[in-house]
Amino acid sequence: MMKEKLNRTLSGKVTSNKTDKTVTVLVDRRVKHSLYGKIISRSKKYHAHDESNTSQIGDVVLIEECRPISKTKSWRIVKVLSQTVLS
Template sequence: MKPIIGVVLSNKMQKSVVVASYHFWEDTVHKKKLQRRTKLMAHDEKNECNIGDWVRLDPSRPLSRKKRWVVAEIVKKEKVYVRPDEAPSPNITQNSGIPSS
């Protein structure tokens, strides 16, 4: 098997990531360009992949029921993703601009 390039969709697990690999082709009958997405689980030994990173996956022996790939390298780092519930919220009570009466 040859290496696969894909984008990280999830890194919530320890030392594991979910990677989406995209396959493009053209339908010869209808002359339409099509796209297919395959979700793969991969082993990330150093836990350094973030959501949105482009990674290269190499095949390996089965590491678990679904993991048959290993993250070989991070091709392109993406900006660090912060979920809205984890983002620091501004303190509305201070400096709200509303005069107190």
């Protein structure tokens, strides 16, 4: 029997969707400083694969780790958690 590998999932906000089938997702996390104990905000940007080009800037999306699709892209969008309202 093959064991299915559990992929890491992260949620973040789409900051760019200018490239074809790719979005840039900003993931914020809050960590405790090792010495002083203060809660600090850390952020990192990930390039995620968006096959249908549906994500817009400001959407909150769930991304999961996958095989490398390109040099910088090894995450894919699983679903859009909340969409921005365009006015």
